[in-house]
Amino acid sequence: MSFMQTAARKVAGPGSALSKVLELTMTPHAIDRYLELVDPMITWDEARARVERVERRTERSVTLTLRTTRQFDGFRAGQFVQLGVVIEGVRQVRCFSPANSDADRGIIELTIGRRPGGLVSNYLYEHAQVGDVYTLTPASGTFQLPEPRPAQTLLIAGGSGITPVLSMARSLVGNGYPGSIALLYYVPSEADNPYTDELKALAEIPSVSVHCIYPESESVDGPINLRPGFFAADHLDTVAPWAEYGQTFMCGPQPLMDSVTALFTERGLTDRLHSEEFVIAMPSVADGDAEGTVTFSGSNKDAENDGRSILEQAESAGLTPEFGCRMGICFSCTAVKKSGCTRNVLTGDLNDDPDQHIQLCVSAPVGDVDIEI
Ligand code: FES
Numbered sequence: 001m002s003f004m005q006t007a008a009r010k011v012a013g014p015g016s017a018l019s020k021v022l023e024l025t026m027t028p029h030a031i032d033r034y035l036e037l038v039d040p041m042i043t044w045d046e047a048r049a050r051v052e053r054v055e056r057r058t059e060r061s062v063t064l065t066l067r068t069t070r071q072f073d074g075f076r077a078g079q080f081v082q083l084g085v086v087i088e089g090v091r092q093v094r095c096f097s098p099a100n101s102d103a104d105r106g107i108i109e110l111t112i113g114r115r116p117g118g119l120v121s122n123y124l125y126e127h128a129q130v131g132d133v134y135t136l137t138p139a140s141g142t143f144q145l146p147e148p149r150p151a152q153t154l155l156i157a158g159g160s161g162i163t164p165v166l167s168m169a170r171s172l173v174g175n176g177y178p179g180s181i182a183l184l185y186y187v188p189s190e191a192d193n194p195y196t197d198e199l200k201a202l203a204e205i206p207s208v209s210v211h212c213i214y215p216e217s218e219s220v221d222g223p224i225n226l227r228p229g230f231f232a233a234d235h236l237d238t239v240a241p242w243a244e245y246g247q248t249f250m251c252g253p254q255p256l257m258d259s260v261t262a263l264f265t266e267r268g269l270t271d272r273l274h275s276e277e278f279v280i281a282m283p284s285v286a287d288g289d290a291e292g293t294v295t296f297s298g299s300n301k302d303a304e305n306d307g308r309s310i311l312e313q314a315e316s317a318g319l320t321p322e323f324g325c326r327m328g329i330c331f332s333c334t335a336v337k338k339s340g341c342t343r344n345v346l347t348g349d350l351n352d353d354p355d356q357h358i359q360l361c362v363s364a365p366v367g368d369v370d371i372e373i
Contacts, residue, residue, distance in 0.1 A: 041069055043069055047068060047071035047072040048068070048133050049067060049133070049134055049135075050131065050132070050133045051065070051128060051134075052066060053065035053130065054128050054129055054130060057111075058192050058193070058194050059191070060113055060114050061111050061113045061114065061160065061192075062114075062125045063099075063109065063110070063111045063112075064109070065107065065108075066109075067106055067107060068106055068136060069136075072136055072138070073138055074105065075098055075139030076102050076139065077102040077144065077145055077172075078144045078145065078165075078167060078276060079097065079098075079139040079140060079144060080095045080097045080098075080139065080164070081097075081138075081139050081140075082136070082137040082329065083095075083096055083110070083136060084135030085120055085123065085124065087119065087120070090322060091135070091322075091332070092120050092123075092323075092332075093135075093324025093332050094324065094325060095327075095329060097110075097163045097251070098110060098139075098164075099111055099164075099166045099170075100167060101171045102171045103175065111160065112124050112160070137330075143249070145171070145172070149179065150179065150247035151179045151180075151246060152179050152240070152242050152243075152245060152246030152247075153172065153177075153179060154236075154240040154246055154247070155169055155250070156185075156248065156249070156251075156252070156260055158185075159186070159192075159252055159253055161250075161252030161276070162185055162194070162251075164251050165183065165249055165250070166199075169202055170202075173202065173205060177207075178207075179207070180207045180208070180242075181208045182208075182209045182211075182239045183209070183210045184211050184213065184235060185199065185211070187212065188214065188215060199212060203222075203223070209222065210222060211224070211239055213228065213235070215229055215230055222239075224239065226239070230255075230256070230259065231259045232259065233263055236263060243272070244269055247272055248272055248273050249274045250274070250276075251275065257275055260275075261273065261275070290365075292305045292340075292365060292368040292369065294310065294313050294317075294368075295368070295370040296319055296371055298371075299319055299373060303316065303317045305367070305368075307364060308364065309345060309361055309362060309363060309364055310342070310358075310369070311323055311326070311333055311361040313365075314360065321360055323360070323361055326361045327361065327362070328346055328359055331359060333360040334357050334358065334360070335358065335373045336356070336357055336371070337354070337369060337370070338354060338355060338372050339354045339369070340352070340367060340368050341367055341369065342366060343363070343365075343366050345364050358371075360373075
């Protein structure tokens with residue numbers, strides 16, 4: 001309880017109506033809840049963003065232009081923000097990278113690719129409309145352009161991974177970058193490309209070359225004849241023969257990232273490769289290695305530990321704990337571990353202290369564990 005809340009209780013008596021009103025109006029968080037009744041864009045400390053434009057440019061993506069409140073401090077090209085969207089009364093949080101230039105103030109452009117079964121991506125595709133207001137966290141992430149800028153920059157993207165690298169290209173161009181930029185974009189077909197026009201406009205700039213590779217339609221849109229199909233050495237060598245002297249930034253599906261990484265590793269160029277991964281690969285314990293029982297004591301349920309994250313095991317047991325990013329960033333999934341040992345699957349750290357708040361999405365049980373959900 002904060003000092004202000006304690007003071008409110010002392011003045012008005014715990015639990016009284018007056019105390020509740022004072023508590024509501026005397027903490028910054030509560031003030032935001034109060035102010036949003038007047039206008040959800042007037043907030044004390046929480047950053048929010050209002051939808052100004054909705055474009056369903058492809059059947060698999062929606063592009064939102066959002067105006068941010070003064071609390072949002074901008075972003076660096078390549079970083080991501082966490083967008084909080086209330087769906088059926090529950091705030092869901094997901095990470096998205098802005099696609100616009102980081103010189104834009106007060107505006108972010110998000111292109112959200114629909115994921116099969118994706119709660120938030122499909123909700124936004126189907127329901128986002130002008131005037132909607134979402135919460136926003138400060139931008140974060142180390143996937144950024146270096147200072148000083150490299151002399152040559154290669155950008156590689158696949159699918160919805162276009163957004164951070166497009167932001168990089170737009171930011172470089174907008175800041176008068178004197179070097180050359182090559183952009184390789186892999187997307188199933190032209191109909192799936194949400195940025196056809198913008199990429200064509202970028203390609204008009206003499207120092208920028210853009211190749212859109214459409215494996216599904218076996219075609220390529222770009223100034224140099226490339227083999228249609230997935231990334232391989234010939235694409236790199238044709239589009240960026242200078243890659244060993246420049247810097248490469250990539251974002252996209254795991255198979256694309258794996259191919260690029262393998263080639264750069266083979267050539268001893270990993271220090272020139274930078275990547276953003278939206279999905280963290282969660283190591284899981286092999287079936288035979290997991291043991292013990294996971295007790296969900298708040299729900300009178302339990303399950304044999306199968307080694308997956310507690311969030312996944314809870315969902316398999318029919319529970320619906322709150323979650324957001326599912327990758328250990330947003331803390332939406334935090335719950336109290338009453339007893340037992342858990343392992344953080346990202347760091348490997350063990351936690352065997354009782355009554356600890358843990359993140360369900362990145363914690364796996366090690367033996368018997370009791371979680372208060
Ligand atoms: S869901 Fe975001 S930290 Fe677990």
